[in-house]
Amino acid sequence: MSNQIGLNADYAKQMNEKLNVYLSNVQISYMNVRGFHWNIVGKQFYQLHEKFEEVYNGLNEMADEIAERILMLGGTPVHAFSKYIQMATIKEKENVSTADATVKELISDTMVLLNNERELVELAADNGDEGTVGLISGYVEQHEKMLWMLNATLK
Secondary structure, eight states, X not given: OBOTTSSBHHHHHHHHHHHHHHHHHHHHHHHHHHHHHHHOOSTTHHHHHHHHHHHHHXXXXXXXXXXXXXXXXXXXXXXXXXXXXXXXXXXXXXXXXXXXXXXXXXXXXXXXXXXXXXXXXXXXXXTTOHHHHHHHHHHHHHHHHHHHHHHHHTO
16 A cells, blocks of 8 residues: 555655654754754854854754655654654753863764664665655765764864
């Protein structure tokens, strides 16, 4: 049995469950980065304040694209923060304000997202879901580059 876009319905259900976990991680990461943006202090304030704004804007756009993919696959995107907190493997970060601490936390969250993305791409590829592969592969590239740059700031 196929879903509305011609993919196996059982696969689509499984992918939607995984995409909702990923969406939850993106949303918690978004709020973490907002907090870093608001609370950063120190000599790198200006550069990191701007970078964090760029990152959370990107995460916001990602959340919209992921939710739309869930809908295309025939699912319902999670849209309550209580559900995000329950489903996410990324945890909320509070009172993180120094340059090294914020960058380390962002690296940690981004690694979780990257690992999610690699699993999603593998599952999607194994099931002929080129739409999901295309969407998530772009995030893999972005997050690999961001991790490289963030790690360079800690040296």
